[in-house]
Amino acid sequence: MDATIQKIKEIKENQDNWRKTECINLIASENVTSPFADQMYLNDAAHRYAEGKTWARHYQGSRFIDEIDSLTQNLFNTLFQCKCTDLRPLSGTQSNMAAFAATANFGDRIMTSAIQNGGHVSHTKFGTAGLIGLKETSFPFDAQEMNIDIDATEKLIREKQPKIVLFGGSVMLFPHPIKELSEAAKEHGAHVMYDAAHVFGLIAGKTFQDPFREGADILTSSTHKTFPGPQSGVVMSSKDNETWQAIENKIFPQITCNFHQHKLFSLAVTAQEMITFGQDYATQTIKNAKALAQALFERGFDVKAENNGFTQSHQVLFDATSHGGGKHVAELLESMNIILNKNFIPGEKINSKTMKSPAGIRIGTQEMTRWGMKESEMTEIAELIKKAVIENKNVKEDVKELRKNFLEVNYCLTG
Ligand SMILES: Cc1ncc(COP(=O)(O)O)c(C=O)c1O
Structure with missing residues (x-):
């Protein structure tokens, strides 16, 4: 066998054996x-294009991609009891990009958790929020409770009037106080968002918190952390409104074209x-x-x-x-x-x-x-x-x- 091919096979086997059989x-x-989700991951849609919205694509040949896209969206809407799901973002970061870009302009303010307190880099000036030109204010944090300080944050939201109030993060030991803080955020018309990347599977399992019922309007997530699907991203909304249309119009054509649509079969199996x-x-x-x-x-x-x-x-x-x-x-x-x-x-x-x-x-x-x-x-x-x-x-x-x-x-x- 060609030495390069031999090497490629060997590296793959090493990866699979090490992490799948020898590591904790x-x-x-x-x-x-x-x-089963692995088996469904490799399919013809990996070679295709399906630009545009479900059932309204710009190319021919996508009828089965539309069918699986629509079926998977319905499974996600059922699981999370919401109205709208877009599975085109390729990652949680792209989901955040779409949600931020559709709801705020350069110079607007986002309020969220600092990195030391569990925030993700995409929420900050170093990541996606910075790319879009958002100013950042951190939630005051109660290190004893390991959670957002509700009273101090409520005051700060009223003072700073951020355009986006974003809950969720990369370290989340406890549910975030969406219920307690979304009224203060909505008073001045802020978008209340929840980055569920880490706890998406726990929310699906109804064991953590329920962001849509607690006051979040938009949810962004990865699909591969506690939710055990293939690597990808998702944006969801409780309402089919102007904001949702704006998010969809950011996802395509500004953030994705092809969206690795072969993932949908595997995502659908995982949702089921x-x-x-x-x-x-x-x-x-x-x-x-x-x-x-x-x-x-x-x-x-x-x-x-x-x-x-x-x-x-x-x-x-x-x-x-x-x-x-x-x-x-x-x-x-x-x-x-x-x-x-x-x-x-x-x-x-x-x-x-x-x-x-x-x-x-x-x-x-x-x-x-x-x-x-x-x-x-x-x-x-x-x-x-x-x-x-x-x-x-x-x-x-x-x-x-x-x-x-x-x-x-x-x-x-x-x-
Ligand atoms: C809270 C949060 N949001 C977004 C992301 C980015 O997810 P992705 O790697 O899918 O872009 C992460 C990644 O760990 C995260 O922890």
Whole structure:
């Protein structure tokens, strides 16, 4: 066989074997699709164009793409009990771009969580909000409660009158206070948005919060974090109104042309799986996060939000300062096949040093839950992390041994 082809195959096998059979995957923004969703992912639509809106495309040949697009939108509308879904954005970042660009102009203000308090870079001047020229004001944050400070934020919304008030984020241990704050936002006509990228699967499973019923008008998300679909993006709305039309007109032609429409078959399967199993999966994911947080805390880790039961989501956050910092801990654990990431923690200053090695470690339990792990395995994982980080032991073989028993994806349908 040609040496280059041999190499390509070898790299692919290494990727699949390592992450699918030998690692404990705890990155909070990742997941694994079901074998049936994988099988549906590769199809002829990957080679086609379907520019424009569903059933009103600009090219010929897209009737089955329209059919699957419309079916998938209906599944998402059912799952999230809303009116409008657009599955064309290729990622959560593009979804935010469409929602921001359709609702605010250069120089307008967005109010959202600072990066240290869980905000995503796309919400900031360094990311999509900056690209569109939005000014940024952060929600005041209560580090004890690990959530937005409601009273101080309400005051600040009235004072700054932002055009967009954006809830949701990359670290969300607890539901955000949409209900408490959307009245102040809407008083001056702000758009209330919710970036559900991280907790989309928990919302689908009805175990976290319900942004549309709590006051959000627009929801943006990725489809591949706690929602275990192929990598993509989505924008949803509670109303089919002028704002929705403006968002759709940003998605095409300003942000996408072809939209990797082959993903729709796999997304549809995932949505149907979440309709069937979403509540069980999301419930177990949260139980696992609570169990892992408790077990790490009992083993001497400085896990955030002890006073509130550590977490109500898929995430656990701990301060790794006394263990050499986030970068050191994440790299050490990676060398032993425990895959997680460094993260800022509330109160931390952002500078060139902390960008390289922030103090925290962020963990997500959603993927290992899909591989079938329960609370007792979370205790085992905490013990392995303690042995590696606190006792300087090499636990790589123990990690592989534990993982060997969890090689089948759960909560899924077969074709
Ligand atoms: C809250 C939030 N929004 C948006 C994104 C961007 O998602 P994507 O990688 O799909 O662009 C992320 C990524 O982690 C995120 O955490």
